[in-house]
Amino acid sequence: MRVVVIGAGVIGAAVAAGLTRRGAQVTVLEARAPGSGTTSTSVAWVNANNKTPQPYFELNQAAVWAHHQLPGDWFHPTGNLECAVTDEHKKLLEARVARLIGMGYAVERVTARRALALEPDLVPPPPGTEYVYFPTEAYVQPLRLLGRLLGEARDGGATLECGAPVTGIESSASGVKVTVADGRTFAGDTVVTCTGRWTEEVAGLAGATVPMLDPAVSGTVTNGILVTTTPVPARLSRVLTTAALNLRPDGGGRILLQSLPLDRLADPSAPVPEAVLTEIMALLPGVLRATEGASVERAVVGQRAMPGDGLTVAGFADAERRVYTVATHSGVTLAPLLMEEVAGEVFGEESALLAAFRPTRFADGTAGPAPVPARRPGQQ
Numbered sequence: 001m002r003v004v005v006i007g008a009g010v011i012g013a014a015v016a017a018g019l020t021r022r023g024a025q026v027t028v029l030e031a032r033a034p035g036s037g038t039t040s041t042s043v044a045w046v047n048a049n050n051k052t053p054q055p056y057f058e059l060n061q062a063a064v065w066a067h068h069q070l071p072g073d074w075f076h077p078t079g080n081l082e083c084a085v086t087d088e089h090k091k092l093l094e095a096r097v098a099r100l101i102g103m104g105y106a107v108e109r110v111t112a113r114r115a116l117a118l119e120p121d122l123v124p125p126p127p128g129t130e131y132v133y134f135p136t137e138a139y140v141q142p143l144r145l146l147g148r149l150l151g152e153a154r155d156g157g158a159t160l161e162c163g164a165p166v167t168g169i170e171s172s173a174s175g176v177k178v179t180v181a182d183g184r185t186f187a188g189d190t191v192v193t194c195t196g197r198w199t200e201e202v203a204g205l206a207g208a209t210v211p212m213l214d215p216a217v218s219g220t221v222t223n224g225i226l227v228t229t230t231p232v233p234a235r236l237s238r239v240l241t242t243a244a245l246n247l248r249p250d251g252g253g254r255i256l257l258q259s260l261p262l263d264r265l266a267d268p269s270a271p272v273p274e275a276v277l278t279e280i281m282a283l284l285p286g287v288l289r290a291t292e293g294a295s296v297e298r299a300v301v302g303q304r305a306m307p308g309d310g311l312t313v314a315g316f317a318d319a320e321r322r323v324y325t326v327a328t329h330s331g332v333t334l335a336p337l338l339m340e341e342v343a344g345e346v347f348g349e350e351s352a353l354l355a356a357f358r359p360t361r362f363a364d365g366t367a368g369p370a371p372v373p374a375r376r377p378g379q380q
């Protein structure tokens with residue numbers, strides 16, 4: 001089978017790898033360079049923690065396990081420690097913990113002493129703080145995961161065309177023809193669009209309706225500020241989540257910071273203002289010791305790939321089953337699972353896990369763009 005995969009983010013790379021595993025002849029067409037989209041601006045926390053409804057939770061939970069089956073030095077299975085100080089956060093956390101335990105998710109309520117044993121440089125929060133440890137969660141270095149997946153695809157014979165923005169997709173009963181900006185065409189039996197936040201326009205080239213939230217107008221639902229510090233001598237081994245700040249190691253002593261409340265100041269059309277960086281950096285010494293000398297090494301506004309109803313899109317978008325579309329938030333978590341499930345579907349094996357996420361839900365009116373709530377503690 002010949003398959004054209006559009007997009008070389010973590011999802012396109014995973015799908016290409018899964019397809020080559022099954023013996024497909026794969027061409028990956030990438031508008032810019034691999035990882036130049038949302039994959040390079042991700043917290044990359046692997047979790048199913050605050051994912052609803054049930055089918056979306058199940059998809060993410062299966063994906064967490066898929067990561068554990070794909071070990072490598074980009075993968076850090078050190079869990080997530082969440083600390084709730086305010087009454088509001090405690091209430092949200094308590095409700096989420098009860099729900100997750102009911103669904104068989106690994107959750108441990110821990111004492112302050114155990115929290116400090118996990119993260120010795122945690123600034124001891126006030127008495128009465130609730131601590132919950134999620135031991136199966138993890139974080140990855142997203143570009144290294146992408147490299148792993150793309151490498152497998154290449155080793156399996158896939159070819160990668162960079163600087164090749166797709167401008168046309170024609171499908172018929174006999175196959176697909178994909179055109180790129182310089183006029184070259186690529187023929188296949190199937191095309192898989194893995195174009196993240198550009199999915200509405202790319203799937204639209206094939207006549208498919210996949211509404212995506214527009215980062216320019218959807219505020220904090222799609223836009224998030226990420227700050228990487230300079231290296232600091234602080235001990236931090238895992239994802240640490242609080243109401244004000246999420247953090248994780250970012251290689252060589254750097255720390256990646258995300259403040260969901262401050263995401264209201266994210267503007268994807270401009271660099272992150274100094275005043276916002278100062279505010280985010282000021283939060284760090286209140287959470288982690290030995291970070292007093294930290295400064296900003298990198299600051300970006302990440303733009304989430306968010307389908308109109310906030311949930312994953314995966315499935316054939318046309319009656320001839322020539323055009324398959326994948327678009328999702330939490331794509332770093334989902335990639336190793338989608339590698340198998342999407343490749344299987346392209347080869348005709350229906351995935352039960354993906355049944356609730358068909359792109360046709362938009363075209364046939366069973367789902368429409370719905371308000372996606374603002375990010376809450378326990379989300380990324």
Ligand SMILES: Cc1cc2nc3c(=O)[nH]c(=O)nc-3n(C[C@H](O)[C@H](O)[C@H](O)COP(=O)(O)OP(=O)(O)OC[C@H]3O[C@@H](n4cnc5c(N)ncnc54)[C@H](O)[C@@H]3O)c2cc1C
Nearest residue numbers: 007009011031037038039042044045166196224302331333
């Ligand atoms: C602030 C923030 C925090 C996040 N935190 C997490 C987290 O903790 N855990 C998690 O699991 N997920 C997280 N995510 C989400 C995750 O990063 C994304 O879901 C994932 O990276 C999407 O990957 P992708 O391959 O679908 O998209 P992308 O990485 O955007 O790749 C799409 C590719 O398609 C290419 N493309 C677009 N149009 C065309 C065209 N016409 N022709 C050819 N190529 C084209 C682009 O150039 C791009 O390389 C976060 C995202 C953000 C913004």
